[in-house]
Amino acid sequence: MKPLKIINLIFSLILGGMLIYGGFDKFSKQMPAPTEVVVKAQKFQDIEQHSTLQKILYINGLQQTNYFWQFLGVMQIVCGLLIISQVFTLFGAIMAFPIVINIFFFHLFLEFDEPLELLKVAGLLAINCWLIIAARKQLKPIIYQPEKLTLI
Secondary structure (H helix, E strand, O other): OOHHHHHHHHHHHHHHHHHHHHHHHOOOOOOOOHHHHHHHHHOOOOHHHHHHHHHHHHHHHHHHOOOHHHHHHHHHHHHHHHHHOOOOHHHHHHHHHHHHHHHHHHHHHOOOOOHHHHHHHHHHHHHHHHHHHHOHHHHHHHHOOHHHHOOO
């Protein structure tokens, strides 16, 4: 096996595994009731704990929709399985990109006080980008179609 194929395999297993883990994690905890969220948020009203309040409101807001948190979990599992399959890796990496970049931005803007988490998620974003760029030859005919540029 070529070293590049081994690297791609390792990266797809890492990214796919983390997405599957994160997806199942969304179903492992009980959804809080709206009153519980309000009580929890009121504990962090201080200015010093503003970022904690933002995280609580953001995550619990997604959970309170009664569909989006679960949808996100299902999509993470589906994308992870596609990436690990080695047949649909590119499709899974493209589908996972908006999810991974959103997770990265969450850690960058709302959890900047945890630099190790940010580095871990930045690594996952880099792996996601790597998997897409590594398959650029497959993407070129989809993205660049010069025959479509001709005027009628």
